[in-house]
Amino acid sequence: MTIHIGAAKGDIAETVLMPGDPYRAKWAAETFLENPKLINEVRGMLGYTGTWNGHQVTIQGSGMGMPSLSIYANELIRDYGAKTLIRIGSCGGMQDKVKVRDVILAMTASTVNSPSSGIFRELNYAPCADWGLLQAAAQAAAKHGAATHIGGIYSSDVFYDERPDLNEQMVRHGILGVEMEAAELYTLAARYGCRALAVLTVSDHLGTGEALPSDQRERSFGEMVEIALEAAFS
Numbered sequence: 001m002t003i004h005i006g007a008a009k010g011d012i013a014e015t016v017l018m019p020g021d022p023y024r025a026k027w028a029a030e031t032f033l034e035n036p037k038l039i040n041e042v043r044g045m046l047g048y049t050g051t052w053n054g055h056q057v058t059i060q061g062s063g064m065g066m067p068s069l070s071i072y073a074n075e076l077i078r079d080y081g082a083k084t085l086i087r088i089g090s091c092g093g094m095q096d097k098v099k100v101r102d103v104i105l106a107m108t109a110s111t112v113n114s115p116s117s118g119i120f121r122e123l124n125y126a127p128c129a130d131w132g133l134l135q136a137a138a139q140a141a142a143k144h145g146a147a148t149h150i151g152g153i154y155s156s157d158v159f160y161d162e163r164p165d166l167n168e169q170m171v172r173h174g175i176l177g178v179e180m181e182a183a184e185l186y187t188l189a190a191r192y193g194c195r196a197l198a199v200l201t202v203s204d205h206l207g208t209g210e211a212l213p214s215d216q217r218e219r220s221f222g223e224m225v226e227i228a229l230e231a232a233f234s
């Protein structure tokens with residue numbers, strides 16, 4: 001038991017999938033895991049542990065934004081011994097070639113600010129995904145026939161952005177999409193010798209304003225869970 005996670009020590013698997021939304025954690029666990037067991041409900045941030053193809057897996061909500069994810073990832077890694085952490089979530093598309101429903105595998109996650117920024121001071125640290133996980137996820141996504149983009153994303157501190165000039169520079173420099181958690185996850189994984197990856201579906205597009213209707217989000221989300229599980233245990 002930690003400050004924010006009520007699970008007993010052995011109740012969390014070494015492999016953890018982290019959706020932002022706790023109800024997505026519940027849905028994914030009940031849909032894809034055998035014998036899912038609720039292991040956390042502190043603050044309503046639901047977490048479940050079950051098995052997938054005989055492998056132990058935990059699916060734990062991270063909440064929205066890097067400060068929230070940082071709390072859960074720190075405790076999962078430092079107190080529960082998590083070794084592989086895969087964010088499954090949505091992002092806003094930034095390039096014309098990136099369409100709503102496409103999958104983005106985040107090779108790097110740029111950020112203006114993260115909970116870890118303070119320790120780097122003048123250094124522009126480059127948070128990056130685990131190569132083995134990224135490669136395995138690319139293969140899994142291809143097997144699913146998902147339209148997939150692999151490259152850099154932007155982990156923003158804000159959803160309601162007041163810096164259109166910054167987005168312009170992101171687009172200009174090939175950033176595929178924007179979300180709010182991956183940079184901190186990658187930084188923590190690097191710090192503690194863990195593997196991390198963000199598998200994202202494009203739920204909306206900053207350029208076109210198109211957005212995925214809520215009834216279609218579940219299907220895209222399910223595909224991401226499968227890609228993440230296949231990558232984790234490939």
Ligand code: HPA
Nearest residue numbers: 090091092159178179180
């Ligand atoms: N901005 C930040 N995070 C997001 C977005 C966005 O447009 N879409 C989905 N997650």
